[in-house]
Amino acid sequence: METKNTTPEKVHTSVLLKEVIDWIAPKPGGLYLDGTLGMGGHSSAILEAAGEGAQLIGLDRDEQALDLAEVRLAPFEDRAHRFHLAFSKFEEALNEMGWEKIDGVILDLGVSSLHLDRAERGFSFAKDGPLDMRMDPSGGMPPASSIVNKASYSDLVRIIKMYGEEPLGSKIASAIIKAREIKKITTTLELAAIVSKTYPAKRRALSRTHPATRTFQGLRIAVNSELEELKKFLHRIPERLNPGARVAVISFHSLEDRIVKRSFRDESKECDCLPMQPVCTCGNKQRMNVLTKKPILPTEEEMEVNPRSRSAKLRVAERSQEKK
Structure with a gap:
């Protein structure tokens, strides 16, 4: 090669x-x-x-x-x-x-x-970049933004709950759909902020990980058919x-x-x-x-x-x- x-x-x-x-x-x-x-x-x-x-x-x-x-x-x-x-x-x-x-x-x-250290790859909720998450951008698979902005409520719940193992999957899916009706979600920090707002303040304070961790995991797994x-x-x-x-x-x-x-x-x-x-x-x-x-x-x-x-x-x- x-x-x-x-x-x-x-x-x-x-x-x-x-x-x-x-x-x-x-x-x-x-x-x-x-x-x-x-x-x-x-x-x-x-x-x-x-x-x-x-x-x-x-x-x-x-x-x-x-x-x-x-x-x-x-x-x-x-x-x-x-x-x-x-x-x-x-x-x-x-x-x-x-x-x-x-x-x-x-x-x-x-x-x-x-992947995590390069904002342009869209894997990290800590760095602002395009909502991509594809391991192989040249492979013809749609980026994470396509799922976030086009998937049905039931599909979003399935991805976030099953692949992300996120107990608040239904609530997060609803928040995503509500947000995308106002404006297309295109960046990692936009999505991370939407997810964070769904977490009760007490739960956010006690969590050892960022509230968006599991949602990003679920989307990444779905995007790459891992x-x-x-x-x-x-x-x-x-x-x-x-x-x-x-x-x-x-x-x-x-x-x-x-x-x-x-x-x-x-x-x-x-x-x-x-x-x-x-x-x-x-x-x-x-x-x-x-x-x-x-x-x-x-x-x-x-x-x-x-x-x-x-x-x-x-x-x-x-x-x-x-x-x-």
């Missing part, structure tokens, strides 16, 4: 980096996939730990992130391969490289500082793993964590039929072994150095041996 020499604005801190490397256990000559390349922190650590001959494919929907990762991965020369793709389309990259099976996978589902992307990936990745290859997934809210937990659990079952059923008819075969019964959390030291790691949860599963 075409490359650009872009210098990162600041060093990005990858979450749970040591734990990811310990669990994936990179090896010389191994083939690895980073489905959320970002600025290349996990990828560079995997290649460095793996040593000679190891290669890695890094995927990202954000072309700015790919450019920044190029700088960080430069020391590995032709061992790091970047693709402008959503991680649900990982097979396209593997097929282009001629890789049938791989030896390890990392997904970091968090929103990077590249949960659907994750489900597609987790369903298909086992078929491209070598026996013993590990998948490490870092999630940042309960919706993602539940999907990862259930997927790993379901893939670890040999049969999914009802317990009272005398004969198996589902044809399900175990493909993964769960290695982390409970999610791995950041240490106190990491949370102090990198506050954005506080809500991170790491789960790991391993491709089971193929039965003859």
Whole structure:
């Protein structure tokens, strides 16, 4: 792919980096996939730990992130391969490289500082910018402003309550509709102010997070189809793993964590039929072994150095041996 020499604005801190490397256990000559390349922190650590001959494919929907990762991965020369793709389309990259099976996978589902720190990307309720929130602005998906100004009341409630896990979803949806009847909502601070006003003063005072946090989360998930992307990936990745290859997934809210937990659990079952059923008819075969019964959390030291790691949860599963 075409490359650009872009210098990162600041060093990005990858979450749970040591734990990811310990669990994936990179090896010389191994083939690895980073489905959320970002600025290349996990990828560079995997290649460095793996040593000679190891290669890695890094995927990202954000072309700015790919450019920044190029700088960080430069020391590995032709061992790091970047693709402008959503991680649900990982097979396209593997097929282009001629890789049938791989030896390890990392997904970091968090929103990077590249998005949060740049007002023009529209992810942050603390910075004034266009209400966008698209991971890939060139992908043809409508921005968050389209949902905010065009979605029905019921759709807004669903997005804010289900994806944002916001108890005041109905009240916030009503406030948005009332505000957009007067003036189109186009910026992040406009929306943040509308949401904040719906919160009772006492609740605002006691809350540890900004009142708009959950609403922005819900909109971001809806704009980028994040949960659907994750489900597609987790369903298909086992078929491209070598026996013993590990998948490490870092999630940042309960919706993602539940999907990862259930997927790993379901893939670890040999049969999914009802317990009272005398004969198996589902044809399900175990493909993964769960290695982390409970999610791995950041240490106190990491949370102090990198506050954005506080809500991170790491789960790991391993491709089971193929039965003859």
